Amino acid sequence: MTLLEVRGLNTYYGESHILRGIDITINSGEMVCIIGRNGVGKTTLLKSLIGLLSPRTGEIIFNGEAIRKRPPHQRAKLGIAYVPQGREIIPHLTVEENLQLGMEALSEGLKKHSSIDNFIYELFPILKAFLGRKGGDLSGGQQQQLAIARALLGKPKLLLLDEPTEGIQPNIIQDIESAIRRIISETGIGVLLVEQHLHFVRKSDRYYAMQRGGIVASGQTRDLSKAIVDQFLSV
Amino acid sequence: MVQLILESLFNGIAIGSVLLIAALGLAIVFGLMGVINLAHGELMMLGAYSTYVTQLVFKLPALKPFYNSYVIVSLMVAFLVAAVVGILLERSIIRRLYGSPLETLLATWGVSLILQQFVRSVPLAYASGIIIALLIGLIVPLIVPHDLLSHRRNRLIKVGSLGGSVLVGLLSANWLSTSISRLGRASARNVDVTAPSWMRGGLDLWGITFPVTRLVIIVITIIAVISVTWFLKQSVWGMRIRAVTQNREMSECLGISTKKVDVLTFGIGSGLAGVAGVAVSLLGSVGPNVGGSYIVGCFMVVVLGGVGNLLGTIIASFAIGIMTDLIGAGRLLSIWPDMPSPLASTVDFFATTSMARVLVFALIVVFLQFRPSGLFPQKGRMVES
Numbered sequence: 001m002t003l004l005e006v007r008g009l010n011t012y013y014g015e016s017h018i019l020r021g022i023d024i025t026i027n028s029g030e031m032v033c034i035i036g037r038n039g040v041g042k043t044t045l046l047k048s049l050i051g052l053l054s055p056r057t058g059e060i061i062f063n064g065e066a067i068r069k070r071p072p073h074q075r076a077k078l079g080i081a082y083v084p085q086g087r088e089i090i091p092h093l094t095v096e097e098n099l100q101l102g103m104e105a106l107s108e109g110l111k112k113h114s115s116i117d118n119f120i121y122e123l124f125p126i127l128k129a130f131l132g133r134k135g136g137d138l139s140g141g142q143q144q145q146l147a148i149a150r151a152l153l154g155k156p157k158l159l160l161l162d163e164p165t166e167g168i169q170p171n172i173i174q175d176i177e178s179a180i181r182r183i184i185s186e187t188g189i190g191v192l193l194v195e196q197h198l199h200f201v202r203k204s205d206r207y208y209a210m211q212r213g214g215i216v217a218s219g220q221t222r223d224l225s226k227a228i229v230d231q232f233l234s235v
Numbered sequence: 236m237v238q239l240i241l242e243s244l245f246n247g248i249a250i251g252s253v254l255l256i257a258a259l260g261l262a263i264v265f266g267l268m269g270v271i272n273l274a275h276g277e278l279m280m281l282g283a284y285s286t287y288v289t290q291l292v293f294k295l296p297a298l299k300p301f302y303n304s305y306v307i308v309s310l311m312v313a314f315l316v317a318a319v320v321g322i323l324l325e326r327s328i329i330r331r332l333y334g335s336p337l338e339t340l341l342a343t344w345g346v347s348l349i350l351q352q353f354v355r356s357v358p359l360a361y362a363s364g365i366i367i368a369l370l371i372g373l374i375v376p377l378i379v380p381h382d383l384l385s386h387r388r389n390r391l392i393k394v395g396s397l398g399g400s401v402l403v404g405l406l407s408a409n410w411l412s413t414s415i416s417r418l419g420r421a422s423a424r425n426v427d428v429t430a431p432s433w434m435r436g437g438l439d440l441w442g443i444t445f446p447v448t449r450l451v452i453i454v455i456t457i458i459a460v461i462s463v464t465w466f467l468k469q470s471v472w473g474m475r476i477r478a479v480t481q482n483r484e485m486s487e488c489l490g491i492s493t494k495k496v497d498v499l500t501f502g503i504g505s506g507l508a509g510v511a512g513v514a515v516s517l518l519g520s521v522g523p524n525v526g527g528s529y530i531v532g533c534f535m536v537v538v539l540g541g542v543g544n545l546l547g548t549i550i551a552s553f554a555i556g557i558m559t560d561l562i563g564a565g566r567l568l569s570i571w572p573d574m575p576s577p578l579a580s581t582v583d584f585f586a587t588t589s590m591a592r593v594l595v596f597a598l599i600v601v602f603l604q605f606r607p608s609g610l611f612p613q614k615g616r617m618v619e620s
Contacts, residue, residue: 050488076490088485090478101478105490110471154490 003028003158003190004049009058011041011048018044019055020213026158029188031180033201033221035232036210042194043085045210046160049192050082051075063157076105081156085163085194087147091136095127098135098150105154120149123179141172148176152183158190159183165197177203198233236570238443243566244557249449251556252456253514257529258536258552259463259545260507266480267500268329270336271534273343276526277350278321278505282313282512283521287426288359289313291415303431306513310455313509319369320350321505322498330497347530351523360418364408371400425522434517452514459510463503464545476500532559532592535599541609551610555595563591 004026011019018041026032034042047053049060051072060068067075076082081102090098099120103113121128124145130138138146144164151159161180165173177200184191195201202221209217209232217228261275289309293302324346332339354362375396411418430448437444467473478486479496487493515525536555540547561567565586568579585594603609 052484052488071492072484072487073490073492076488082488084485084488088482090481090485092481093474093477097474101474101486101489101491104475109490110474150489 001028005061007059009055011055018213026190028190031191031204033193033204033207040210041213046162079157081151081154082160083147083151087143089135089143096131102150102153124149141168161193239570242443247557247560249452251553252452254532254536255552256459257511258533260504261533262537264504270339274347275508276530277347278317278508279512280526282317282509283516285313285316286513286516287428310513313513314506316366317509318502318506321501325501354523355423356421358421360412361408364404367407368400368404425520427520428516448517541611544611547611558595559591563588
């Protein structure tokens with residue numbers, strides 16, 4: 001089932017044209033990866049999808065509903081969760097409060113939901129030990145796990161992940177990978193991933209390659225040849 | 236000697252209390268938009284004027300038996316009045332200026348001038364009418380059931396409630412100006428709020444007389460500080476406010492409506508200014524410029540205490556209050572009568588309210604040279620990022 005359909009999306013920063021006519025689709029239960037070198041507009045695309053940037057033209061259809069004009073908090077409530085580059089943990093809130101904020105996206109939000117579902121601790125056991133700490137005091141890898149856990153607590157239909165492995169030690173990358181695969185197989189959500197880490201890219205089902213703000217190649221990840229990898233991934 | 240020190244401490248704490256309530260509101264708003272709201276002092280002034288109007292209303296024959304409780308009612312009235320004006324200010328002006336601090340500063344200063352002139356040239360009865368209309372206009376959309384608003388004729392309901400609130404505002408303005416003639420005329424002169432009988436006089440303890448008015452102000456402050464802290468730390472909206480204050484974009488992405496948080500935060504911050512205004516009206520006479528004399532003090536409290544730190548705000552406001560009182564009332568001389576004469580003449584020179592303020596601010600400036608981020612700077616890993 002098509003979860004997200006993007007047609008002819010054009011986003012500008014001021015007068016500079018960043019995204020040029022992007023077309024992508026994501027189905028439920030599928031992990032889709034966006035690859036491309038630095039500065040080709042991958043993060044801009046995710047920001048346009050969550051609504052932090054407003055595309056000038058184009059369509060974003062999520063779950064059958066056109067959402068291009070909606071503010072980010074409404075998109076979150078519809079079921080899009082965003083894990084930005086740099087994690088963006090709320091620094092002076094405790095880990096527990098950060099997790100609770102993830103449930104704001106559920107219907108009736110924080111007013112109704114305040115207890116954290118145990119499956120989060122199964123995925124990321126470390127968070128349970130740090131519940132009372134301030135989010136800003138965690139290490140980068142721990143913050144990344146917290147950010148993903150926070151996104152999952154909103155029971156999203158679509159998860160947007162921006163470079164989840166950037167600057168993180170290898171064993172935590174493993175944890176994050178297996179957590180994401182497990183979530184997809186258990187809940188059937190769609191995941192859109194921006195990634196430079198080849199190992200993680202190989203874990204996804206399909207890929208789109210970006211260059212100068214446009215999609216230039218796409219296909220099944222298992223067909224991803226070495227030539228394409230060399231062309232689009234900066235290793 | 237001990238009595239003198241205690242008395243001076245008490246007075247300082249009473250002055251500091253007013254600063255504390257106002258600075259608390261200022262700090263909440265400052266945390267949200269990163270800019271000092273220069274109209275905050277004028278919101279205090281509005282709070283003080285609403286105390287005056289409430290008091291006059293309670294002098295009417297129908298409410299005369301309840302006259303003694305007008306201070307408590309006026310606390311709520313002042314909170315609402317200041318909150319409504321603050322929300323209006325946020326929605327109409329400041330919302331358009333998020334991210335441009337200098338323009339916000341200028342715009343709020345402009346608003347403060349407008350508000351000052353407004354109370355000079357508009358009769359208080361009509362000012363009250365406008366506020367009542369605004370209040371109803373803001374509240375009606377909140378209490379009307381949701382399905383009624385999503386109805387096909389929702390525009391009719393909106394127009395109806397708008398018309399209704401204007402009508403109620405007009406009627407109440409008319410009623411106020413006919414029944415209390417003093418409110419029907421514009422006046423730039425200062426007005427005085429008389430404390431009810433139970434607040435006059437003093438409480439004698441250990442041979443010192445504590446004026447009841449000041450005790451009441453301190454109690455109001457304690458209640459305000461506790462309830463604001465509770466609200467921010469424990470309630471759901473408090474958590475949303477803290478999240479938006481620290482990371483606006485991410486909070487929005489998590490599903491928090493930052494627009495609603497802005498309105499609420501502004502409402503509470505401004506409402507606290509209104510409550511501080513009640514205290515101001517109990518301490519002295521009320522005029523259009525009364526806010527200006529407090530705004531600088533509040534600003535100093537926020538800077539000295541360290542931004543976003545409650546304990547710092549409390550200590551800073553009491554410190555400023557006590558120092559102003561010690562220096563301004565020339566109490567140092569009465570505590571230490573045989574001070575050497577060059578020192579004594581210096582102390583005497585600063586023993587007026589305005590000179591005391593000059594000295595206190597000079598001391599703060601010196602202090603900030605050594606600790607630029609205030610008494611209690613934020614610590615930890617997140618500071619560097």
